[in-house]
Amino acid sequence: MVLKKKPSDPWPTITGEYEVGNPESPVAVCTCGSHLHNADLIKAGAALAGPCKTENIGIEKMVANVISNPNIRFVLVTGMEVKGHITGQAVEAFTQSGIDKEGRIIGAKGAIPFIQNLTPEAIERWKNQVEAVMMLNTEDIGAIAGKVKELASKDPGALDVEPMAIEIK
């Protein structure tokens, strides 16, 4: 049995248009601009599954819900890319490079990739905790569910830290 940690109570910390599954699962699914049948992804073993449309507040809320649960180690970035915002690419860039002094996600190509509500500690936690797994521009629910199962089978266990609960204004 790999290490498991108790997430924040309550968890998820931020409300939104997602479905919640097993809090001990290592996989969260970000479906970008697509509204998929999230229940199928939960059934496949995801801890969280839902859209993330904006490359600013959307990413902030997702980060808050992930770093409050150290069991989540993979963020599967899938669904159709959001035109203009280019949110999926922004998640990948954010995970790799974080933000610059002005709060801009380094390397993000979208219109307004400015992070305003995350402390350097929260960003560092995200980068240490999760790997962004890119599977953009598909809505094939069977293939996405298959990827959730594959990632769940590679569970490295929780990051050995306490959950970080943050507020998004």
Ligand code: LMR
């Ligand atoms: C998003 O990017 O998906 C968010 O703006 C949605 C929300 O809950 O604010």
